[in-house]
Amino acid sequence: MQQTDGAPGTPGLSGADTAAAALALGDDALVLSHRLGEWAGHAPVLEEEVALANIALDLLGQARVLLSMAGDEDELAYLREERAFRNLQLVEQPNGDFAHTIARQLFFSTYQHLLYGQLAAGEGAFAPLAAKAVKEVAYHQDHARQWTLRLGDGTQESHTRMGRAVDALWRFTGEMFQPVPGVDVDWQEMRISWTATVTATLREATLAVPEGPRTGAWRAGAGRQGLHTESFGRMLAEMQHLHRSHPGATW
Amino acid sequence: MATAAPQQVDGATGAAEFQTAFDAAVAAEERIEPRDWMPDAYRATLVRQIAQHAHSEIIGMQPEANWITRAPSLRRKAILMAKVQDEAGHGLYLYSAAETLGTGRDELLDKLHSGRQKYSSIFNYPTLTWADVGAIGWLVDGAAITNQVPLCRCSYGPYARAMVRICKEESFHQRQGYELLLALSRGTEAQHAMAQDAVDRWWWPSLMMFGPPDDESAHSAQSMEWKIKRHSNDELRQRFVDICVPQAASLGLTLPDPELKWNEERGQHDFGPIDWAEFKDVLKGNGPCNEQRITQRRRAHDEGAWVREAAAAHAAKHSRTATARTREGRAA
Numbered sequence: 001m002q003q004t005d006g007a008p009g010t011p012g013l014s015g016a017d018t019a020a021a022a023l024a025l026g027d028d029a030l031v032l033s034h035r036l037g038e039w040a041g042h043a044p045v046l047e048e049e050v051a052l053a054n055i056a057l058d059l060l061g062q063a064r065v066l067l068s069m070a071g072d073e074d075e076l077a078y079l080r081e082e083r084a085f086r087n088l089q090l091v092e093q094p095n096g097d098f099a100h101t102i103a104r105q106l107f108f109s110t111y112q113h114l115l116y117g118q119l120a121a122g123e124g125a126f127a128p129l130a131a132k133a134v135k136e137v138a139y140h141q142d143h144a145r146q147w148t149l150r151l152g153d154g155t156q157e158s159h160t161r162m163g164r165a166v167d168a169l170w171r172f173t174g175e176m177f178q179p180v181p182g183v184d185v186d187w188q189e190m191r192i193s194w195t196a197t198v199t200a201t202l203r204e205a206t207l208a209v210p211e212g213p214r215t216g217a218w219r220a221g222a223g224r225q226g227l228h229t230e231s232f233g234r235m236l237a238e239m240q241h242l243h244r245s246h247p248g249a250t251w
Numbered sequence: 252m253a254t255a256a257p258q259q260v261d262g263a264t265g266a267a268e269f270q271t272a273f274d275a276a277v278a279a280e281e282r283i284e285p286r287d288w289m290p291d292a293y294r295a296t297l298v299r300q301i302a303q304h305a306h307s308e309i310i311g312m313q314p315e316a317n318w319i320t321r322a323p324s325l326r327r328k329a330i331l332m333a334k335v336q337d338e339a340g341h342g343l344y345l346y347s348a349a350e351t352l353g354t355g356r357d358e359l360l361d362k363l364h365s366g367r368q369k370y371s372s373i374f375n376y377p378t379l380t381w382a383d384v385g386a387i388g389w390l391v392d393g394a395a396i397t398n399q400v401p402l403c404r405c406s407y408g409p410y411a412r413a414m415v416r417i418c419k420e421e422s423f424h425q426r427q428g429y430e431l432l433l434a435l436s437r438g439t440e441a442q443h444a445m446a447q448d449a450v451d452r453w454w455w456p457s458l459m460m461f462g463p464p465d466d467e468s469a470h471s472a473q474s475m476e477w478k479i480k481r482h483s484n485d486e487l488r489q490r491f492v493d494i495c496v497p498q499a500a501s502l503g504l505t506l507p508d509p510e511l512k513w514n515e516e517r518g519q520h521d522f523g524p525i526d527w528a529e530f531k532d533v534l535k536g537n538g539p540c541n542e543q544r545i546t547q548r549r550r551a552h553d554e555g556a557w558v559r560e561a562a563a564a565h566a567a568k569h570s571r572t573a574t575a576r577t578r579e580g581r582a583a
Contacts, residue, residue, distance in 0.1 A: 004356075030325075034320060037319040037320055037328070037332055037376070038319075038320055040312060040316035040319050040332070040335050041313045041316040041335070041551065042314045042550075042551045042554075043551065043555065044551070044554070044555020044556075044559060045558070045559055045562075046309070046339055046342055046343055046346075046550075046557060046560035047343070048558075049312070049335075049336070049339035049554075050336055050339045050340055050343070052338065053332055053333075053335060053336035054336060056332055057329060057332050057336065060325065060328060060329050060332065061329065062323050063325070064326075064329070067325075073325050074325060078323075078324075081546060097554075098509055098555065098558045120352050149565065150561050150562045150565040150566075151558070151565075153565055153568065154560070154561025154562065154564045154565040155557070155560050155561050155564045157557050157560075157561070158445070158557055158558070158560070158561030158564075161557070161568065162512065218570055228536050235563060237319050238321060239321065241321060242321050242322075242323045242381055243323045246323070246439065246441060246442065248439075249323075249438055249439050249441075249442055251323045251324040251326075251327055251431075251434060251438075
């Protein structure tokens with residue numbers, strides 16, 4: 001454990017740990033917000049245009065607070081290379097069909113709800129953000145859960161698609177419980193609660209709980225170490241292009 | 252409340268009597284409400300206008316959403332996402348207002364997708380640079396507000412009330428667009444050039460948003476009589492030009508019209524002729540993005556069909572379950 005340098009954070013943690021942790025959690029929110037933003041104008045029903053944009057905005061708001069704890073939000077978002085991003089591989093996964101987007105959201109918002117719940121209850125540097133964000137995330141989780149039930153227990157086609165999405169994304173769920181230095185939560189407890197909650201939702205949605213591995217062929221914690229999947233570089237190219245084309249400009 | 256307009260009731264009261272009461276209510280600036288009697292043509296005009304307005308909000312999401320993933324700062328990205336979300340919300344308000352006239356959202360969307368109902372011609376222009384997002388906010392939303400503020404006093408209650416809510420959000424968007432352009436105009440040389448180019452491309456299409464000149468406007472006279480419309484197309488267009496000229500000056504940008512100048516005598520600006528051939532061409536479906544906009548809208552709808560079917564099937568299953576439970580409860 002590094003020595004504390006007096007940063008407003010968990011006792012025993014350094015400011016550098018807090019900044020690195022803020023970056024990891026901020027990147028999660030930033031990248032998922034971007035993916036949800038890609039839905040604008042493409043949602044299956046108008047109400048979902050509103051809902052998906054709403055969730056994207058909440059996440060972007062969280063990202064801005066978190067990245068600002070780590071440095072300059074725009075520099076961090078727009079001027080880092082792929083290998084310097086610390087987000088989970090789960091959140092960078094392409095939207096796919098609506099079922100994939102919902103499965104990704106169910107997995108991630110369940111995680112975020114547990115994470116922010118614990119952080120809000122503590123006294124660390126993330127407590128103020130977590131106290132606000134946990135309410136937003138509860139809504140995200142409810143939205144994803146309701147859609148998981150509708151799609152899983154809807155038509156034959158939606159059942160098949162939802163099952164396929166859950167299976168496809170399952171391998172990215174183990175990474176979420178790799179401890180992040182500077183984030184003072186009980187990771188083991190998070191993993192148990194997450195699995196119980198998600199399992200209950202999938203069962204209620206008449207879906208099978210996947211039996212496959214929860215990490216890919218790469219080691220767990222890959223995204224947190226800057227090892228990403230192939231689509232991520234392309235996503236960043238689009239996100240950063242304009243900003244990078246005008247170095248030094250203000251917007 | 253339309254106190255003078257009779258409720259729609261069965262009976263022997265003649266149509267003429269209803270018409271007289273309707274006319275009196277309109278003349279007295281009372282609001283016509285969904286259950287009031289109204290002429291069929293009034294109903295049809297409102298359905299057409301409100302639906303077209305709703306469709307414009309929905310199609311209008313596309314040119315701006317085109318830049319969400321490329322917005323150059325997180326602050327601008329948040330503003331743009333919120334704006335596109337507001338537009339979906341406006342679409343929802345307006346479809347609800349249209350539904351009070353006895354039509355359904357599905358039916359209206361179907362008419363949009365099949366080209367039987369239109370949306371504003373402005374959204375058939377492409378957003379080629381980031382500055383276009385600012386130009387849309389300043390000019391397109393500005394023109395929309397100029398058109399829509401008088402609709403807050405429209406004779407049909409549900410439409411008027413929707414417009415009050417929508418105009419509040421629109422004027423916020425308009426200021427954000429102006430502020431975006433201001434940042435560009437005062438930024439680097441390349442940013443300034445980007446802003447000027449966007450204004451050059453959006454100025455004339457924005458003026459076309461007020462519709463054809465008064466002497467060619469098919470529905471205007473009747474709509475004015477019914478107090479759906481409160482000012483003529485040319486009157487609103489003139490008002491918009493007069494508002495924009497000083498704003499352009501304070502932005503440090505020029506408007507692409509060599510004939511634009513203050514007319515002391517009229518107390519208004521003179522401006523050059525609008526290319527009505529282009530306007531008609533875009534309306535006919537031959538604008539730069541007509542095909543693309545409607546194709547994307549149809550694709551979103553078609554690809555979402557299985558999701559809507561799933562939601563309906565789930566609701567049906569679970570309402571049956573709930574009903575069965577209630578019955579069991581009663582039997583016990």
